[in-house]
Amino acid sequence: MTVAELYGSPTIWLIILALGIGTFVLRYSFLGWIGNRPLPEWALRHLRYTAVAVLPGLVAPLVLWPAATDGQPDPARLIAAGATLAVGLASRNTLAAILGGLTSLYLALWLLG
Amino acid sequence: MTAPSPLSSAYWRGCRQGLPFVLVILPFGLLFGVAGTEAGLSLAEVMGFSILVIAGASQFTAVQLMTDHASTVMVILASLAVNLRMAMYSASLAPHLGAAPSWARALVAYFMVDQVFALANAEYERAPKQSLAEKLAYYAGACTPVCPLWYVATLAGAWLGKAIPPAFALDFAVPVTFLAMIAPMLRSLPHLVAAAVSIVMALAFSVLPAGTGLILAALCAMAAGAQTELWLIRRRAAQ
Numbered sequence: 001m002t003v004a005e006l007y008g009s010p011t012i013w014l015i016i017l018a019l020g021i022g023t024f025v026l027r028y029s030f031l032g033w034i035g036n037r038p039l040p041e042w043a044l045r046h047l048r049y050t051a052v053a054v055l056p057g058l059v060a061p062l063v064l065w066p067a068a069t070d071g072q073p074d075p076a077r078l079i080a081a082g083a084t085l086a087v088g089l090a091s092r093n094t095l096a097a098i099l100g101g102l103t104s105l106y107l108a109l110w111l112l113g
Numbered sequence: 114m115t116a117p118s119p120l121s122s123a124y125w126r127g128c129r130q131g132l133p134f135v136l137v138i139l140p141f142g143l144l145f146g147v148a149g150t151e152a153g154l155s156l157a158e159v160m161g162f163s164i165l166v167i168a169g170a171s172q173f174t175a176v177q178l179m180t181d182h183a184s185t186v187m188v189i190l191a192s193l194a195v196n197l198r199m200a201m202y203s204a205s206l207a208p209h210l211g212a213a214p215s216w217a218r219a220l221v222a223y224f225m226v227d228q229v230f231a232l233a234n235a236e237y238e239r240a241p242k243q244s245l246a247e248k249l250a251y252y253a254g255a256c257t258p259v260c261p262l263w264y265v266a267t268l269a270g271a272w273l274g275k276a277i278p279p280a281f282a283l284d285f286a287v288p289v290t291f292l293a294m295i296a297p298m299l300r301s302l303p304h305l306v307a308a309a310v311s312i313v314m315a316l317a318f319s320v321l322p323a324g325t326g327l328i329l330a331a332l333c334a335m336a337a338g339a340q341t342e343l344w345l346i347r348r349r350a351a352q
Contacts, residue, residue: 002153003179012158012179015188019175020165022193028222030203031210039204042339049307049338050197050331051170052298056308057315057330058174058191059291064316067180068284077285084289088296095137097293098144105285 076112080105123247127232127254134228138262141169141290146270147277148173148287152180156271163267167226167260170294171195173287178324187324194331202230209237209248217249224256226263302345307338 004012030039039047063081065071084101091097117125142163149159154176162172175192183191202225210221232255237248277283299305311334318326 001182003176004153004155006182007179007185009155009158011185012154013161015175015179015185016158016161016165018189019162019171019192022189023166023168023171023196023199024222026193026196026199027203027225028219029200030207031218031222032203032215039201044201045339045342046335047197047201048342049303049335050194052295052304052307053311053331053334053338054174054191054195054327055170055291055295055298055311057311057327057334058177059288059295060312060315061319062177062288063292066284066288068282077282077288080285080289081292084292085296088293089299092297092300094293094297095140097296098140098290101289101293102286105282105289109282 076105076108079108119244119247120250123243123250124254127236127251128257129254130232130236131228131255131258134259135262137228138259139266142263142266143270143273144286144290145169145172145176146267146272147274147283148270149176149267150271150274151283152176156268159267159271160264163264167223167263168196168199169226169263170291173290177287178327181324183324184322187322187328191324191327191331194328199225199230202234205234206230206237209233209241210245210252212245213249221249221252224252224260226259228259229255303338303341306341307334310334310337 007015063077064073066074066077068074069077080101083104084097087100088094088097145163146159149162149172150156154162162175166172166175171192174195175188178188178191203222206221206225210218213221229252233248233252236251236255237243243251274283295308299308311330314330314333315327318329320326321329
């Protein structure tokens with residue numbers, strides 16, 4: 001079942017609007033309403049880790065159990081994931097990591113068939 | 114010849130410094146257009162994401178969770194969680210831009226993407242004494258090469274998406290993009306601990322409905338990162 005069939009257009013637009021408004025509220029929050037009052041230290045300490053707390057958990061099952069291979073771990077995709085991380089850690093550069101990851105994915109798919 | 118006004122020189126400085134990010138935004142936007150189309154979204158929906166949300170990582174998160182058939186509430190919550198860092202950006206910019214008229218602050222907020230924030234924050238710390246108008250002009254300059262390109266690249270990706278054959282394994286372009294965003298974030302022990310906890314807990318909770326496990330894992334990971342940071346501070350103080 002595709003996303004369009006599962007959710008239907010009104011629900012998809014509801015998600016887009018909720019995400020758009022919610023994201024704007026987060027961006028406007030301090031600038032617009034709260035002003036110069038600094039965030040409490042404990043809040044900053046947790047907010048610092050939000051991206052790094054959500055994204056790895058989102059990506060781990062995609063790497064280990066890819067839908068394209070019916071959830072079976074796939075050597076080519078595991079190699080590509082490892083290469084992306086390695087290039088990203090070494091270069092600290094997102095674009096270089098994407099290029100390294102996709103290059104190794106195609107190389108691995110071609111070599112491993 | 115007269116010297117350029119401080120406003121136009123601030124604008125062009127922002128433009129120039131934003132220019133290298135074209136190399137990031139273009140492929141990233143293309144990939145989102147492709148991923149959204151592959152997931153079955155219409156052109157209008159894909160563009161709706163890029164124009165109304167204008168936040169790459171959370172857009173990818175939403176599309177991925179919809180592909181996983183997560184509930185509507187979970188899609189929204191998990192994608193918003195990815196954007197919580199923007200409240201921190203807003204707090205950092207408030208001392209510099211808080212005095213601007215509300216329409217200007219609303220525009221600043223709408224365009225507050227990672228790259229523009231990073232540039233503006235560095236610029237304001239480098240030269241805090243600039244006038245408010247110069248700071249806003251710099252911000253507008255930094256947005257110019259970055260933000261409109263996000264819409265255009267998404268549109269191009271959505272058009273291209275249907276033309277790319279499955280042999281290109283584009284299903285895996287999304288995980289690769291996420292990993293490429295994560296790797297440069299792992300710059301300290303607390304960040305590493307948070308990422309590790311996030312992975313372990315998300316896999317352990319993967320039996321829960323899609324999205325639920327991710328939120329629980331993210332909460333554990335944030336706490337783990339914060340606690341590791343506190344532990345490092347205490348250890349340094351004890352030495």
